[in-house]
Amino acid sequence: MGEQEQQAGWSFETRAIHEGQPPDPTTGAVVVPISLSTTFAQEAVGEHRGYEYSRSGNPTRTALETCVASLESARHGLAFASGLAAEDNVLRLVRPGRRVLLGNDAYGGTFRLISKVWGPLGVAHTAVDLTDVDALAADWPDDTDMVWLETPTNPLLSCIDIERVAEVAHTHGALVVVDNTFATPYLQQPITLGADIVVHSATKYLGGHSDVVGGFLAVDDDSIAERLRFTQNAAGAVPSPFDCYLVLRGVKTLAVRMDRHCQNARAVVDLLVGHPKVDRVLYPQLPDHPGHAAAARQMRDFGGMVSFTVRGGEAAARAVAAATEVFTLAESLGAVESLIEHPGAMTHASAAGSPLEVPADLVRLSVGLEHADDLVADLEQALEHG
Ligand code: P1T
Numbered sequence: 454m455g456e457q458e459q460q461a462g463w464s465f466e467t468r469a470i471h472e473g474q475p476p477d478p479t480t481g482a483v484v485v486p487i488s489l490s491t492t493f494a495q496e497a498v499g500e501h502r503g504y505e506y507s508r509s510g511n512p513t514r515t516a517l518e519t520c521v522a523s524l525e526s527a528r529h530g531l532a533f534a535s536g537l538a539a540e541d542n543v544l545r546l547v548r549p550g551r552r553v554l555l556g557n558d559a560y561g562g563t564f565r566l567i568s569k570v571w572g573p574l575g576v577a578h579t580a581v582d583l584t585d586v587d588a589l590a591a592d593w594p595d596d597t598d599m600v601w602l603e604t605p606t607n608p609l610l611s612c613i614d615i616e617r618v619a620e621v622a623h624t625h626g627a628l629v630v631v632d633n634t635f636a637t638p639y640l641q642q643p644i645t646l647g648a649d650i651v652v653h654s655a656t657k658y659l660g661g662h663s664d665v666v667g668g669f670l671a672v673d674d675d676s677i678a679e680r681l682r683f684t685q686n687a688a689g690a691v692p693s694p695f696d697c698y699l700v701l702r703g704v705k706t707l708a709v710r711m712d713r714h715c716q717n718a719r720a721v722v723d724l725l726v727g728h729p730k731v732d733r734v735l736y737p738q739l740p741d742h743p744g745h746a747a748a749a750r751q752m753r754d755f756g757g758m759v760s761f762t763v764r765g766g767e768a769a770a771r772a773v774a775a776a777t778e779v780f781t782l783a784e785s786l787g788a789v790e791s792l793i794e795h796p797g798a799m800t801h802a803s804a805a806g807s808p809l810e811v812p813a814d815l816v817r818l819s820v821g822l823e824h825a826d827d828l829v830a831d832l833e834q835a836l837e838h839g
Pocket residue numbers: 535536537538560562563603607632634635653654655656666667668784785786800
């Protein structure tokens with residue numbers, strides 16, 4: 454499933470709405486039906502219309518897999534029950550006794566999965582600075598099977614040169630995995646830059662409305678896709694048809710949402726830069742941001758995530774995070790409503806004491822789609838009173 458012919462020539466916005474989603478042949482319904490059937494009738498033993506059992510393949514999931522694969526410029530798409538379930542399937546490609554090189558800034562749950570779940574099963578890991586690819590190339594661990602990177606990273610918004618990492622990794626026979634959750638395929642397509650596997654927490658921008666947990670893998674290579682398709686079915690961490698429908702509905706508006714997320718993020722950044730209570734603003738569009746050049750090269754725009762450090766340390770950061778009214782204090786990101794959080798105590802608490810520990814004075818914003826003036830005014834009052 455998910456390998457249906459893709460429409461050549463359509464632009465991103467058109468594919469987001471139509472790819473893998475033709476009107477239903479029996480009724481003409483323009484929305485992909487939520488196919489709840491767990492099993493599918495066979496005309497004779499082994500003779501069926503492409504579906505046997507819903508864990509192995511489901512028509513609503515096929516529509517989602519076909520659509521998002523196309524948006525990622527990949528030939529294969531695989532949907533999962535969560536971002537971490539998708540990641541877990543990717544990590545099954547690493548052989549026991551071999552190593553994952555992981556960027557030293559990444560979602561805390563990814564680090565927890567690699568270190569605490571796969572570590573005891575024999576998969577080694579090293580956290581490395583992927584912004585310095587030359588240093589990495591000069592000191593490449595021979596037992597590396599996989600390089601795992603986010604760009605922009607969660608939560609420091611570092612940007613990694615995907616093309617350069619892929620070049621070095623591939624000379625050493627390692628797979629390159631890019632978590633594209635923050636950028637989305639609208640802003641960045643890692644497969645076209647040499648990545649082997651793209652990972653998503655579909656819970657974020659793909660779903661876009663804070664009402665579904667999901668994961669996604671996009672892959673171009675047939676044999677890697679086949680191995681992942683095998684574990685998707687064999688381990689069974691698949692999403693429900695209803696969840697597939699929700700992500701598919703979110704994806705239809707991805708392009709317009711991302712444009713506004715970026716626009717609103719810029720308004721917020723304008724307030725934060727130079728604000729007396731703010732120390733550093735981390736946003737890839739800023740010319741002094743260390744990842745600016747890589748982001749400008751490989752991204753269409755700079756995204757809806759903004760992080761900053763607060764003068765006054767951890768207490769001040771926690772106070773600001775608790776003082777907003779439009780921004781909701783909550784984990785997660787990438788939806789219509791703006792969120793604020795303290796990564797050190799919330800999303801990245803599991804990285805405490807590790808090379809991925811985040812600064813205690815850091816605040817992370819997921820800038821949503823409310824009016825920019827209201828977002829700016831809210832942050833202004835929170836910085837004043839927090
Ligand atoms: O939550 P889940 O759908 O399982 O996805 C995990 C995940 C993977 N990759 C990135 C870059 C992520 O940010 C996440 C989840 N992150 C949060 C919940 C958060 O608030 O950062």
